[in-house]
Amino acid sequence: MKLEHLVPLRVQILFALIIIVGLSFGSSQANADPGVALHHEIDRLLVSVPGALVLQPADDSEFLRRVSLDLTGQIPSGAAVREFLMDHATDKRAVVIDRLLESPAYSRQMQQVFDTWLMQRRPDRNVPNEQWTSYLREAFSTNKPWDQLAIEVLGSDGTNPQTRAAAKFYLDRECNTDDLARDISAVFLGRNHRCAQCHDHPIVPDYKQSDYFGIAAFVDRTFLFDDKVRKQKVMAEKAEGVTAFTSALTQIRGVTPPRILDGPEFCDPILEKGDSTAASSAEGAPPIPPFSRRAQLPAAVVLHPAFSRNMANRLWALMFGRGIVDPVDLDHAGNPPAHPVLLQLLSERFVQMHYDIRAFLRELALTELYGSALPSSPTGSAQIPPGNSGVTLALRKLTPEQLAWSWLRATGQVDAELQLLVSELPSDDQKSATSAGSLRSINDSKLYERLTVDAQKVIKVFVTSLPGEASRSETTAEQALYLLNGPILRKWISPRPGNLLDRLMHETSEIQLTEELFLNVLSRPPVSQETSWVQETLAASPAERVTTISDLIEALLTSTEFRFNH
Amino acid sequence: MWKSSRYHAAEHQFSRRTFLGGLAAGGAGLGGLAGLSRRAAAEQIKSSGKRVLLLFQHGGLSQFESWDPKPNTEFGGPFAAIPTSIPGVAVSELLPYTARQLHHLTILRGLSTEDTLHDSARVRMITGRSQGFVGGQYPSFGAVCGKLLGAGRTQPAYVKLTGRDNWHLASLVDAAFLGPECAPVVAFDESAPDHLVPPAELDAARLARLDSLRNQANARFERQRKSDETAAYQSSFDKARQLMRQKDLFNLSRESAADHARYGSEPFGQRCLLARRLLEHDCTFVKLNHLNYDAHFENFDNHLRLLGEFDRPFATLLEDLDHRGMLDTTLVIVMGEFGRTPKVNSSIGRDHWAKSWSMVLGGCGIKPGMVWGGTNATGTEVVDGQVTAFDLFHTFYRALGLDPNTHIYNGDQPLTLTESGKPITEILA
Numbered sequence: 001m002k003l004e005h006l007v008p009l010r011v012q013i014l015f016a017l018i019i020i021v022g023l024s025f026g027s028s029q030a031n032a033d034p035g036v037a038l039h040h041e042i043d044r045l046l047v048s049v050p051g052a053l054v055l056q057p058a059d060d061s062e063f064l065r066r067v068s069l070d071l072t073g074q075i076p077s078g079a080a081v082r083e084f085l086m087d088h089a090t091d092k093r094a095v096v097i098d099r100l101l102e103s104p105a106y107s108r109q110m111q112q113v114f115d116t117w118l119m120q121r122r123p124d125r126n127v128p129n130e131q132w133t134s135y136l137r138e139a140f141s142t143n144k145p146w147d148q149l150a151i152e153v154l155g156s157d158g159t160n161p162q163t164r165a166a167a168k169f170y171l172d173r174e175c176n177t178d179d180l181a182r183d184i185s186a187v188f189l190g191r192n193h194r195c196a197q198c199h200d201h202p203i204v205p206d207y208k209q210s211d212y213f214g215i216a217a218f219v220d221r222t223f224l225f226d227d228k229v230r231k232q233k234v235m236a237e238k239a240e241g242v243t244a245f246t247s248a249l250t251q252i253r254g255v256t257p258p259r260i261l262d263g264p265e266f267c268d269p270i271l272e273k274g275d276s277t278a279a280s281s282a283e284g285a286p287p288i289p290p291f292s293r294r295a296q297l298p299a300a301v302v303l304h305p306a307f308s309r310n311m312a313n314r315l316w317a318l319m320f321g322r323g324i325v326d327p328v329d330l331d332h333a334g335n336p337p338a339h340p341v342l343l344q345l346l347s348e349r350f351v352q353m354h355y356d357i358r359a360f361l362r363e364l365a366l367t368e369l370y371g372s373a374l375p376s377s378p379t380g381s382a383q384i385p386p387g388n389s390g391v392t393l394a395l396r397k398l399t400p401e402q403l404a405w406s407w408l409r410a411t412g413q414v415d416a417e418l419q420l421l422v423s424e425l426p427s428d429d430q431k432s433a434t435s436a437g438s439l440r441s442i443n444d445s446k447l448y449e450r451l452t453v454d455a456q457k458v459i460k461v462f463v464t465s466l467p468g469e470a471s472r473s474e475t476t477a478e479q480a481l482y483l484l485n486g487p488i489l490r491k492w493i494s495p496r497p498g499n500l501l502d503r504l505m506h507e508t509s510e511i512q513l514t515e516e517l518f519l520n521v522l523s524r525p526p527v528s529q530e531t532s533w534v535q536e537t538l539a540a541s542p543a544e545r546v547t548t549i550s551d552l553i554e555a556l557l558t559s560t561e562f563r564f565n566h
Numbered sequence: 567m568w569k570s571s572r573y574h575a576a577e578h579q580f581s582r583r584t585f586l587g588g589l590a591a592g593g594a595g596l597g598g599l600a601g602l603s604r605r606a607a608a609e610q611i612k613s614s615g616k617r618v619l620l621l622f623q624h625g626g627l628s629q630f631e632s633w634d635p636k637p638n639t640e641f642g643g644p645f646a647a648i649p650t651s652i653p654g655v656a657v658s659e660l661l662p663y664t665a666r667q668l669h670h671l672t673i674l675r676g677l678s679t680e681d682t683l684h685d686s687a688r689v690r691m692i693t694g695r696s697q698g699f700v701g702g703q704y705p706s707f708g709a710v711c712g713k714l715l716g717a718g719r720t721q722p723a724y725v726k727l728t729g730r731d732n733w734h735l736a737s738l739v740d741a742a743f744l745g746p747e748c749a750p751v752v753a754f755d756e757s758a759p760d761h762l763v764p765p766a767e768l769d770a771a772r773l774a775r776l777d778s779l780r781n782q783a784n785a786r787f788e789r790q791r792k793s794d795e796t797a798a799y800q801s802s803f804d805k806a807r808q809l810m811r812q813k814d815l816f817n818l819s820r821e822s823a824a825d826h827a828r829y830g831s832e833p834f835g836q837r838c839l840l841a842r843r844l845l846e847h848d849c850t851f852v853k854l855n856h857l858n859y860d861a862h863f864e865n866f867d868n869h870l871r872l873l874g875e876f877d878r879p880f881a882t883l884l885e886d887l888d889h890r891g892m893l894d895t896t897l898v899i900v901m902g903e904f905g906r907t908p909k910v911n912s913s914i915g916r917d918h919w920a921k922s923w924s925m926v927l928g929g930c931g932i933k934p935g936m937v938w939g940g941t942n943a944t945g946t947e948v949v950d951g952q953v954t955a956f957d958l959f960h961t962f963y964r965a966l967g968l969d970p971n972t973h974i975y976n977g978d979q980p981l982t983l984t985e986s987g988k989p990i991t992e993i994l995a
Binding site (some may be wrong): 374376395396397475476477478479480481482484485486487490529530533537547551552554555556558559560561563564566 | 722752760763765776780784786787803809810
C-alpha cells in the first residue's frame, strides 16, 4: 500500500478504519450466516471425531466453580452454589454463563486480564493506574470489540483527555521503541520477537530481525514529549528517520519501512515539490509530522491475520488453561498449534463475530469440552490421552488475583463487608437493599474499594514475574510461610459479623456446619467421609470448638483443591 | 594463618550427629565448629561433603577493571594494576584486599562464551547449557548440586542471597524438572525469609494439627488430580516447615560483633557473613548475588563503586573459609554472565563482551594460586587457554568429585549435566 499523496493524519486513521469496517462487513457477507453456533462447531471438531476421548460431564459444582473463576475471577458464594445445585432447569448452565457475563465482576476480571497482558504489572509512569483500569472496565461493561479497543490503545497520542487513558500502553513505556516493538508483537500478534532485536532469532527461524524492526519502524520516530502547557507527557513524532539494524551475529545491515511481519510495507509518501518536510508545531505543542508512521500502525495490526489468531488463542487459554498455541506469545512454525484446524476456525469466527469478546467467551463456555470433567491423572503425569486431538482442559493454578478474591469470598469477608455496607445506608434504604436480588445493587466499586488494600497485599506475594515481563506465578516456600504465619489469612478467618467463622460458630448441627464449610470454601457439598472427618475433628477437641473450626477453615483454604482451577 | 582469638566457642555448639546426619527437627543449636581443634574440625567438614559458594556478578563484570587489567594500553582505562599474593600476577587496583587473598584462588583469563544477551548468557553460566530443550529448561548448577550432594544434609540445601528489589534475578530458571525438592530458598536483604515465626497463639500442637488437617484434605484430591504443579504446591508447605525449624540458620545476630565489624554493615558485607554462616552450617550450595555490573554508562565510576563494595567482604570471606578449614571442601566461584568490551562507548561505558573475559575460582578440587589462559596485550582476544562455559562446568563437576557425564532425569529422559567440553585438568588438584 503506497500512499502517493499527502493525507492529513486524521484522514489517514479514518481511512484505515473504513477499510477495517468494510473488510469485516464484507467477510460476514461473503460467508453467509453459518447457522451453526461456534460451540457446536468446536464440539464437532473435538468430540465427535473418531477416536476422540469420551468426555464425562463435570459435576454441577465443579462447573460453577470453574466458570465463575474464569469469567468473574473468583469462586462462587456458598449461596450461589446451593442455588445452582437445586436448580432443575435443563439450560441452567447456559443461564449462569449469561448471568456471569453480565455481572460487574466480569468487567473487573477482563480488566484484570487485559491489564496484565497489556501493561505487564509495570509501575505507573505517565497515566495513573486508576484511570486506565476504569477505561478498561468501561470497555468491557459496554462489550467494546477487541479491534476497536486495540485501535484505541495503539492510536491514542495522549493529548485528548477522553482517550488519554488508552495511551498508557505507549506512554508508560515512555515511547521506548524496543519495549514497544517487542510488546506490540507479543501482545497483539502472539509473537514475542524479543531475541530478534539483535539478530535473527537463534532458535526460531520464523522470527527475523527484519520482523522486529518492521514493527519498530512504525514507532521509531515517536518520542515522549513534555507538554508544559497541559503539564503532561504526550506522544510526538518526528517527520523523518530511517529504521536500520545490524545483526549482532552476522554483522549484516538492513533497513526496513514499517511493516507488520509479512504484511504490506508502509512507505513514506512522495512529497510534492514545495511541501513541508518538517513536523509542524505550535508554540510548546508536540510536533505533528505531515505523514505519521505511527498512525498507520493500528489498522496494519488489526488487518494482519495474526491479530485475530492471537486473541482467539489467548481467550481459549483463559478458559481452558492452555493456549492451542502454547506459550501464547510464541506462535511460529516450530511451535505448531495443538489443533491447527480448531485454531483456524476460532480465528475466522472471531473476526466474523466482529471481535466480540463476550460472545466469543460465551461460545467457549458452552462447549462440551469446557463442561466436562478434567481427565483423571492419579499418577501425576500430564499425559495427553491417546486418540485425543491434543486439546484438553488443563489443571491450573488460580492467578494471584483469583486467589486473593476467592479467599475473600471463601472466608466470608465479602459477606461481612456487604453487611456493613448495608448497615451504613440510610435506614429507609436498608430494608430494600437486603432483599436477595438487590444486594447486588450495592455498588460493586464500594465493595471493591473496602477490600482491595488487603487483596493487593496477598497478590503481591503470589506474583513472581518481573514488571514488564509476561505474568508468572511460581510456587515458593515463602508463599507457604506467608499463608502459615502471615497476618492476612488469619485476619480474614477470624470471626466478624457475617463472615464464615461467625456463621459456623453459631451452627449447632455438625452436618449443616460441614455443608456450609464446604460449599463456601471448596464450592461443593461434602461427601459423607468428609462430614465424619469434621465431626471427629470437633469431637477430639471439645473445649476448643472455635479454634478447631478456624483450623478446619484454614486447612481447606490452603488445600490443593482450593489452589487450583479444575 | 590460624588466629584462635577469632573463635568464640560459646557461639557454636558442635554436635557430631547434627553435622553428619543433617538437622533433626528443633533441637538445641545447629552444627558448628567450636570446641574442636582446627584439624579435627577440618576432618569433620571433609566427611560431611562438598559445598559450593557461587558469587554471581550480575550484569557482567569488566575483566579490565578486575582480573585481567591492561593499564596504559588502548582499552585499559584509567586504573592501575597492583601485585597480588600470587607472585608475578597483577589485578586491578580496585581489588586491594582480594589481591592479598588471591593465593587461595586461580584466575581464568581465557573465557570465551559466545552469548552477549543477559538472559540467555545467564542461563548458560548458571545451568551449563546454552538453551533449554524441547519442552523444558535445564536445572541450575545449584539445583543439580543440591540433588547430587545435598542428601541427608542441612536443609535447605540450596540458598540464594539477594536484594529484595532484584527478585527476578533470583527466580530465573532453577530446579526445573528436578522438582520443588531441589528448588532454592531465597533470603532477601540478608535477613531470614519473611514469616518464619508463627503467631503467638499457635503452639506446636496446633501447628501440627493444622498440617495434619491440610494433608488429610489434600489426600482425597490427590487421588484424582496430580501434576507437577500440585506436587510443588504441597511440598512448598513442607519446605516452609523445614525453614521454620531452621530459623536460626538465617539469624545473623548470632554472629559476633567483631565479625559484623569485619564484614561491615553494608548489604553485600552482611550477605557474605550470612553466606559464611550457611556454609558453616553445611548448606550445600549458596549463591550470592551482587549487582549491577552492567555498566553501559560510566563504567569506571560504577566499577569503582561496586568493587569497593565487593572487595573487602569477599576477601574476609575467603580468609575465614581458609581459617575454618573449609576451603578444601568448598568450591568458590566468582563470575558474571559475560565480560565487557575493550572499546569504551560514548557514555564512558563498556558494553557486553563474551569473546575474551575472566573469572576466578578456587577451593575444593582446584589448585590455588594459578593463572590459566591469557589475552593479547590489548585484551581483545584470547591467545592461550581458551575455555568455553561448558569446559568450565566440566571443571566444576570434576572439582567436586562428580562425573560430568552423570545423567539427571527428566521423567525417564536421561540428560547430561552440561554440554560437551573438557575440564581444565591443569588446574584440577
